[in-house]
Amino acid sequence: MNFLSPNDGYSLVLDDWNLITNIRNAYEQYCVQKFLQSHETIPLMPPIQPYRARIKIQRLLDLNDKYILIIASFIKRILQFDIFQYSSENHYSFIKDNFQCLLSVNTAELMKSKVLEHFPWENDQLAVQSFLSEEILLSIKKIINTFQILSPYDPVIMKLFLIILALSSRVSPLFKKDEYYSTDFDPIPKNLLQSQNYYLTLLWKYVIYRLGYENAVIFSVRFIQNLLHRQQIEADMIEIIQSRTDYSQLIQYKQKNFEF
16 A cells, blocks of 8 residues: 655655654653553562572563563554554454564663663663573663664654554564464454554655655664564573473463463
8 A cells, every 4th residue: 555645755744743743642651651650560670688589580570561561552552543444452462472572672762762771671680690691681782772873862763663563463583383373374464564554654754854865774774684683682582581491480470461
């Protein structure tokens, strides 16, 4: 489908600007505000405890959910926008598995806007290092920093990328399985792809408006390169976690608690 204006495909029209304003407001209310509110139940600074008590899987899972829940809340609000009539909350089940892979993009946005002053695991180094190697943590830091410096701070670009990636048919790394199920290949609804296409067009028009055509291409390529690198790290992290002896317990916890 072609959503570009027949007169000037690169120009933002009034409806585009209204949508951009709605997206910014939705992100502030459903992501930033909910993130700040979550500090009451899951503080960034863990309570002072004896050394052994600090390394708790529960704390890590809570932190992970803390950052995913705000992405989920934001995307669910986006799906409620009536202007498109392409996607709906009924499509949520097709995209919720994507959110884990959006953490680096959203963390970079929170840090660049000063909502978050430090990396999420800054006060939980011992617990995180009991799961992941220092090398992986350094790689994640580099990826988050790269997302921050890809372009001058802009209140829209990264939010649009979050929406587009969330509406993708598959963002999570793929792994070879001994046995596949039909659900592994569920087709994403066409309406959801139409909605993604709409936001992708909006992003392209906005980035050209903001950076110019040549710089828009350079920025987009660098963003995708960094995202693909992030996916490689994500695959390594999943492999490490799946090799743990307590992996089945982690899965049970996630299935029980990770419903929005």
